[in-house]
């Protein structure tokens with residue numbers, strides 16, 4: 603099967619969204635934790651999360667265009683702070699429910715029963731149920747001119763994880779902790795490490 607650009611242009615929009623969000627492959631799935639200036643906590647699942655650099659440790663995520671209310675984006679612009687909380691099967695239903703369009707005054711923590719956790723001095727809430735979570739400070743927002751989406755770039759401030767999950771080499775055992783991956787906006791996967799290869803050099 604070959605799908606042409608012309609056929610993509612004609613494709614029914616929901617089908618095209620599913621295809622577009624599956625095409626790059628499985629990605630991490632985290633709950634983004636933020637808080638409004640009025641003190642309302644917010645959670646939303648995001649999968650467009652990627653490492654942008656290690657020194658300093660920068661993480662980017664893509665948000666949809668701000669043509670409608672986007673609580674996550676607005677809270678990040680206002681407070682410059684957010685958390686990313688890896689999702690596991692134990693609280694997947696609640697995490698997925700956080701993608702529902704709750705009004706601005708409603709906290710997804712209250713709506714789903716997930717537990718907010720704060721570290722001293724932190725503005726954005728962590729999700730207590732998440733085994734690996736980290737806080738970020740806003741560095742920049744890059745407008746993607748082609749379609750109005752935005753790349754939100756943050757520097758990692760604090761990482762919370764079980765001691766056993768961090769190997770001496772720096773590897774983080776996400777699969778051992780049950781952290782999930784996702785494609786599209788409804789499909790979740792467990793992840794399984796199949797091996798590690800040495801740093802490749804020309805043969």
Ligand SMILES: Cc1cc2nc3c(=O)[nH]c(=O)nc-3n(C[C@H](O)[C@H](O)[C@H](O)COP(=O)(O)O)c2cc1C
Nearest residue numbers: 646647648649650664665666672673674701702787
């Ligand atoms: C599996 C999954 C992945 C998602 N990934 C993203 C994403 O990367 N970027 C985004 O803007 N929205 C993403 N969404 C949609 C948001 O979670 C959804 O629009 C949410 O209502 C946003 O809430 P907010 O208005 O509180 O920010 C995803 C939803 C699901 C279910």
